[in-house]
Amino acid sequence: MKIQEFFRESIRTAKDQKRMILFFAATHLVFLIMGEVMVAREIPGVLHLRAEQLKAVQELVYLKPLTGVLATSIILKVAYTLLFNLIFGAFVSTTLFGALFFLPYVMAVWRGFLIGMLFYGLDAGAPVKGLIFYGTFLFEFGAYSISSAIGTDFGLTLLSPVRKGVESRREALTIWLVGAKRLYFLVFILLFIGAVWEIGWLHYLGPIMDMDLIAK
Numbered sequence: 001m002k003i004q005e006f007f008r009e010s011i012r013t014a015k016d017q018k019r020m021i022l023f024f025a026a027t028h029l030v031f032l033i034m035g036e037v038m039v040a041r042e043i044p045g046v047l048h049l050r051a052e053q054l055k056a057v058q059e060l061v062y063l064k065p066l067t068g069v070l071a072t073s074i075i076l077k078v079a080y081t082l083l084f085n086l087i088f089g090a091f092v093s094t095t096l097f098g099a100l101f102f103l104p105y106v107m108a109v110w111r112g113f114l115i116g117m118l119f120y121g122l123d124a125g126a127p128v129k130g131l132i133f134y135g136t137f138l139f140e141f142g143a144y145s146i147s148s149a150i151g152t153d154f155g156l157t158l159l160s161p162v163r164k165g166v167e168s169r170r171e172a173l174t175i176w177l178v179g180a181k182r183l184y185f186l187v188f189i190l191l192f193i194g195a196v197w198e199i200g201w202l203h204y205l206g207p208i209m210d211m212d213l214i215a216k
Contacts, residue, residue, distance in 0.1 A: 024145035028112040035116025090147035098151020139194030
C-alpha cells in the first residue's frame with residue numbers, strides 16, 4: 001500500500017474515532033488550564049507539588065542524553081526525542097495501559113495537569129518560550145490523544161468484543177489492530193513534527209532556554 005493511500009486510510013480511521021480522540025484532547029486541555037489556574041491562585045498544596053516536580057525534572061535520567069552525548073547533533077536529539085515519546089509517551093503509558101481501559105484517561109488527566117502546573121508563566125517576558133511550548137503541546141498532545149483513544153479502544157475491545165461486530169475476542173483484537181496501526185501512523189507523524197519543532201528551537205537557541213522546556 002502506498003504511503004498516500006495508507007495516510008488516507010489513517011485519516012478515515014481517525015474520523016471513525018473522532019469522538020474519543022476529541023474527548024482526550026479536551027481532557028488534556030481542560031486539566032492543563034486547571035493546573036495553570038491553581039498555580040496562579042497560589043494554592044499551597046499545588047505550589048508544593050510544583051516545586052517538587054521542578055526539582056525532579058532536573059534529575060530525569062532520560063533528559064541527560066540531550067545535554068550530554070547527543071548535545072551537538074540536532075538529528076540525534078530529534079530521533080531520541082521522537083523514539084522516547086513514541087515508545088514511552090504514547091505506546092506504553094497510553095496504549096498498552098489501555099488494557100485497563102480507564103488508565104489512559106487517568107494518564108491524560110495527570111499529564112495535562114502536570115504540564116499546566118509546571119509551565120505556568122512560561123511565556124512571561126519571553127514570547128519565544130510560549131511559542132515553543134504551545135507548539136510542542138499542540139503536536140505531542142494531539143498524538144497522545146490519538147494513542148489514548150487507541151488504548152481505550154483496546155481495553156473496551158478486550159472487555160466487550162461485540163463492539164467490533166464479532167463474538168470472538170481474538171477476531172475483535174485483529175480488527176482493533178488494523179485500526180491501531182493506521183492511527184499510529186498519525187501518532188508518528190505528529191510526534192515527529194513535535195520533536196523537530198521542540199528540539200529545533202532549543203538546539204539553536206541553546207543556553208538561553210531552560211531545560212525544563214523539554215520535560216514531559
